[in-house]
Amino acid sequence: MPDVVIIGAGVTGLSTAYHLAKRASGRITVIDKGPAGDGSSSRAAGICTGLLWTETGIRVRRRCLALYEELSRELSGYAFHRTGCLNLFSAADWPARAALLPLYDELGAPYEVHAPPRFGQLRFASDGVALYDPLGGYSEPSEYLPALTAAVRAAGVTILEHTRVEEVLTANGAVTGVRTAHSTIPAGAVVCATYGWTRLLLEPLGVTVPVKAFVHQRFEAVPRAPLPPFPAVNANPLGIYARPARDGRVLVGIETLDRPNFEIPHAEFNLSSLTITPGLRSIALDRLAVLLPAAGGAQPANESVGLLTFSLDGEPILGPVAQLPGLFLGLAFHSGGFAYNPGAGELLAQFVLDGRTAIDVSTWSPNRFDTDEAKQYLATPLLQSQTFRRRH
């Protein structure tokens, strides 16, 4: 194996290191400008469903759900919360999703359709449809990230925290390593798992990555009385999602459709300076009470704000960069980068070690975009409502 540098110690970078170290010996270095998990990973809700909208996504999520089971056995202090995941649709939006049911059957993704929707104490519009994923659920980032970081370290990977990569180095048209403020680290393969910061790092190399970031937030609240068990819910018609949280709390996340895309201003930028639109928390909690009346009057406990990244065609960007051999990307996971991380890491490790992947992810290739279209996408400001509405 070549020496590998992974830039970004979020779930994508750490998972790549985990899978590389499991399969091969060699020097693996993960570098983050902050502590591990400093990006969106520590801020996520961690919800995962296997019922996506493309064949590639469905296949990769099946693998992710299997990997979450394995990781629950392998990582000390972590277990996937298999609550099931309920994906809600309005009567108008359901036909598009219903058309995917034959694909779920073909690919072995189990589901139940509830029409009209009924599910414990959850309440729904009577003309809506609920698509239940019995394998879905969530990971608690505060359990998963420390467990994965410890396992990666125990496998012999070096994690350099508070160290920003200032430049990806190249010679003769190929990647040769990275430069930080302190040193130059040679590498035959560099995996860029820097999510919202990727453009800032790669544009100086002439690599155009058509990805836009959007501010996104979620809240935890303490209910007035213990809540009945309920699954993770992607309540699309209400513009929220919810799940049980630690210590009997409830978590709710909400879209901000009228907020424009966010340009990270400089390479040192930290997500802690992002702000949440005033009043949004009450709107989220009010909508939660519509979905789960037992959560009405829940007291706000904490909030997290970070970024989601969307590519030009709404699908992830993952794989080798043709114009710079040795450079690999993994980003633009819409609102599902936490859910994807075990599979994304395994796929990136396969690209580095084997040059090909067990699941065909050619539709996610970084090389699929037309350069002019990509530049046009990047030059045009977008509201979140103008990009893809894709949930977990």
Ligand SMILES: Cc1cc2nc3c(=O)[nH]c(=O)nc-3n(C[C@H](O)[C@H](O)[C@H](O)COP(=O)(O)OP(=O)(O)OC[C@H]3O[C@@H](n4cnc5c(N)ncnc54)[C@H](O)[C@@H]3O)c2cc1C
């Ligand atoms: C509020 C919220 C809720 C979410 N809920 C869900 C959910 O329920 N399910 C789901 O699947 N997804 C969810 N997401 C999305 C998910 O958080 C992301 O897709 C995922 O965490 C991306 O992981 P990552 O490792 O690719 O990026 P990040 O976690 O952002 O990591 C990138 C890392 O790169 C580092 N970095 C950047 N530039 C440099 C540099 N030059 N040198 C060194 N390091 C650098 C950063 O410090 C950062 O730690 C949510 C996101 C938010 C904000």
